[in-house]
Amino acid sequence: MSVHPSGFDPRMTPANGHAAAHELRGVIEATRYVKGTIRTVQQPLVNLGDAPRGDRASQLLFGEAFRVIDERDGFAFGQALRDGYCGYVIAGALTRQEAATHWVAAPATHLYPKARLKAPPEVAIFFGSHVRVTGDLGDFQRISTGHYIPTGHLQPLRARFSDTVGVADMFLGTPYLWGGCSRWGIDCSGLVQQALVACGMDCPRDSDQQRALGRELHPNEPLQRGDLIFWRGHVGMMSDAEMLLHANAHHMAVAYEPLAEARARIATNAEATGTGAGEIEMRRRP
CATH class of the missing domain: 3.90.1720.10 (endopeptidase domain like (from Nostoc punctiforme))
Structure with a gap:
């Protein structure tokens, strides 16, 4: 594990030299201090790297919230709200902030173009992904992207397992x-x-x-x-x-x-x- 020049763990420190989170003013030196912008992951998975085009340190799932602190050359630096982990993601993998209503509680689920079992699914998302349900069709739930997910694969946002x-x-x-x-x-x-x-x-x-x-x-x-x-x-x-x-x-x-x-x-x-x-x-x- 590397150490930030300030002595802070870089994995948990929303600062990259160009910009730092506003709460770090007076603690870490940066060109500017920002509140940051909350965005939502719009890809099934996106790598969270230790540098632009660097090694994968973690990943973010579809629907996760990411606090963007700095953006340049096609990469966004920021902090995952899930666990506070910091790093770089491809900026195009993020979209505007969206409030979720449910999460995927199956190992993976397909996003169907229609609420029909035989409709060819376009992509899959994974356990822990967050979605916003916009319609209940019984066996399927329509989400904000216009896709459909089997109802049994989703749980309300506050629902949790016990084991x-x-x-x-x-x-x-x-x-x-x-x-x-x-x-x-x-x-x-x-x-x-x-x-x-x-x-x-x-x-x-x-x-x-x-x-x-x-x-x-x-x-x-x-x-x-x-x-x-x-x-x-x-x-x-x-x-x-x-x-x-x-x-x-x-x-x-x-x-x-x-x-x-x-x-x-x-x-x-x-x-x-x-x-x-x-x-x-x-x-x-x-």
Whole structure:
């Protein structure tokens, strides 16, 4: 993790040298200070990069709100309202702010051009996406884009699940993707974040930030469903006292794995590479 010249974590600091959020005046040096403009993601997915044309740090989903602080050369710099994460997105992926009424509670859903099962869908959006419903047609809901979504795939904005592991299990088999947060591809911390947010809990984006969640377990405490397991740079979720559910680069997918096997494998890799990344931390579910 890099450090902002001011000493702040750049992932959570809405400032890029050209502009900074107005609340940072007197704290961080910038050419100008702005309130920012809230916009809405209009693509199924958009990468949130650490620089214009930089590496993917995270992703934003359809309907998510993004606070734009600076815009130049086709990129918008700003902050995701979901978790405060900062970065650059393609400016064309954003549109005017729109208030959502529902969210997608299925792993993915098609956007149908007509409220008809056999109508060829034009595109899909993913779990956690926000939409504004404009009409109830029974089996389908019309949304503000003019598309139709199966009613069973949507939940009112305030509705939440109760089992974090059950949510994470919906992503089983999803390809591993660094910075990913959807059924198209997801990483370890993205999986945990999606599961916790869907159950009404605030959750930061990256695994090092997620170490602050819940409380640390004592060595002799038995693991429970939903407990979080951390290695350096990695996080997983226990489905019971023995089985770990995690998005990982070993399987290149979201997979179940006995915790004992994962610990042995990661410890062996850490010893071979001399990284010291085999140490484990266990935290009681939030």
